[in-house]
Amino acid sequence: MKAKVLINGYGSIGKRVADAVSAQKDMEVIGVTKTKPDFDAKLATELGYKLYCAIPDKERVKAFEEAGIPIEGTILDVIEEADIVVDGAPKKVGKENLEKIYKPNKVKAILQGGEKAKDVEDNFNALWSYERCYGKSYVRVVSCNTTGLCRILYALKDFGIKKARVVLVRRGADPNDDKTGPINAIKPNPVTVPSHHGPDVVSVVPELKDKIITSAVIVPTTLMHQHTLMVEVESEVKREDILEKINETPRIILVREKEGFSSTAKIIEFARDLGRKRYDLPELCVWEESVNTLGNEIFLMQAVHQESIVVPENIDCIRAMLEMEDDKFKSIEKTNKALNLIK
Numbered sequence: 001m002k003a004k005v006l007i008n009g010y011g012s013i014g015k016r017v018a019d020a021v022s023a024q025k026d027m028e029v030i031g032v033t034k035t036k037p038d039f040d041a042k043l044a045t046e047l048g049y050k051l052y053c054a055i056p057d058k059e060r061v062k063a064f065e066e067a068g069i070p071i072e073g074t075i076l077d078v079i080e081e082a083d084i085v086v087d088g089a090p091k092k093v094g095k096e097n098l099e100k101i102y103k104p105n106k107v108k109a110i111l112q113g114g115e116k117a118k119d120v121e122d123n124f125n126a127l128w129s130y131e132r133c134y135g136k137s138y139v140r141v142v143s144c145n146t147t148g149l150c151r152i153l154y155a156l157k158d159f160g161i162k163k164a165r166v167v168l169v170r171r172g173a174d175p176n177d178d179k180t181g182p183i184n185a186i187k188p189n190p191v192t193v194p195s196h197h198g199p200d201v202v203s204v205v206p207e208l209k210d211k212i213i214t215s216a217v218i219v220p221t222t223l224m225h226q227h228t229l230m231v232e233v234e235s236e237v238k239r240e241d242i243l244e245k246i247n248e249t250p251r252i253i254l255v256r257e258k259e260g261f262s263s264t265a266k267i268i269e270f271a272r273d274l275g276r277k278r279y280d281l282p283e284l285c286v287w288e289e290s291v292n293t294l295g296n297e298i299f300l301m302q303a304v305h306q307e308s309i310v311v312p313e314n315i316d317c318i319r320a321m322l323e324m325e326d327d328k329f330k331s332i333e334k335t336n337k338a339l340n341l342i343k
């Protein structure tokens with residue numbers, strides 16, 4: 001029997017998770033939700049997804065009918081069928097859905113990185129907290145930047161992390177966003193230090209408490225985030241050993257400037273040329289030339305495709321919460337294979 005997954009919020013993350021669930025052998029999408037009858041809603045039905053109104057309200061259902069978009073009802077008509085809900089609603093709405101819909105209907109739910117650690121039972125990254133989230137009911141898959149940091153810190157963990165210092169350059173908006181800026185500025189965001197990313201890494205990896213500090217700015221780009229890391233480890237470390245660990249870690253790829261990967265624009269062109277749907281690149285990209293050491297300090301730069309990096313994590317999180325596979329590496333392998341990831 002396949003696990004029955006409901007996607008509540010068919011937006012940037014929700015539509016990608018829906019497609020990723022559909023690509024797995026052991027799970028299926030039983031429905032997706034929208035609040036507005038727009039082209040995304042129409043395309044969802046054309047792709048064969050059963051569409052429900054995210055907000056149980058007659059007027060909203062009528063709006064879908066008037067727009068000629070076939071709708072099956074509201075979320076309350078399908079929630080009982082679901083083994084788990086993946087919430088893809090805008091930030092802060094996920095928490096409201098948890099309290100008003102998921103908990104009263106006793107259905108397991110995954111929230112996304114726009115929600116707060118304190119509102120869930122635990123925080124998910126496939127490499128670090130798969131076992132901890134096994135069988136749990138309300139879990140948050142941490143944000144895109146936090147996921148990128150968790151992956152690289154997993155690759156470095158065996159060197160004994162003493163301190164991690166990270167500067168994040170965040171994309172200003174997603175490509176479909178016609179409201180958010182900045183258009184011509186570099187904006188500390190947040191201006192306070194640490195940004196939420198450091199504490200969010202700690203929500204996944206408690207042993208990094210008091211060891212990681214992050215600060216972030218946003219810039220006028222839509223393609224990817226970029227991080228610069230400075231990590232102090234227990235003892236002297238060689239560049240070759242770091243590259244080896246990165247190569248061993250799932251969902252991290254090395255990109256080389258000498259092969260043309262001179263910017264996030266070139267990395268995204270690579271994803272386009274691979275024929276990836278929506279030019280998605282869930283693999284974290286580390287610039288090989290940037291990896292360097294000085295005694296027991298490690299330096300490197302990496303890029304995160306914000307719209308897709310959390311997608312395979314949501315799939316593994318479903319398997320962990322529904323106790324479908326007890327070996328995290330087997331789940332990662334299944335997910336990666338179904339999504340055709342490089343590694």
Ligand SMILES: NC(=O)C1=CN([C@@H]2O[C@H](COP(=O)(O)OP(=O)(O)OC[C@H]3O[C@@H](n4cnc5c(N)ncnc54)[C@H](OP(=O)(O)O)[C@@H]3O)[C@@H](O)[C@H]2O)C=CC1
Nearest residue numbers: 009010011012013034035036054089090091112114144306
């Ligand atoms: N975009 C990104 O790069 C990343 C986002 N995240 C996190 O993922 C979450 C979703 O973000 P994102 O996909 O970008 O958001 P989007 O704005 O792209 O999509 C949100 C979706 O939720 C729907 N929605 C609106 N209100 C409700 C509601 N009350 N209940 C259920 N669904 C609702 C919207 O439907 P409609 O359009 O019909 O109103 C829309 O389909 C946030 O927590 C965000 O922080 C995490 C990693 C990366």
Ligand SMILES: O=C(OP(=O)(O)O)[C@H](O)COP(=O)(O)O
Nearest residue numbers: 113114143144145146170197306
């Ligand atoms: O999860 C993300 O970023 P984050 O890791 O900086 O919180 C996504 O890019 C969405 O964040 P935003 O919509 O708050 O910029």
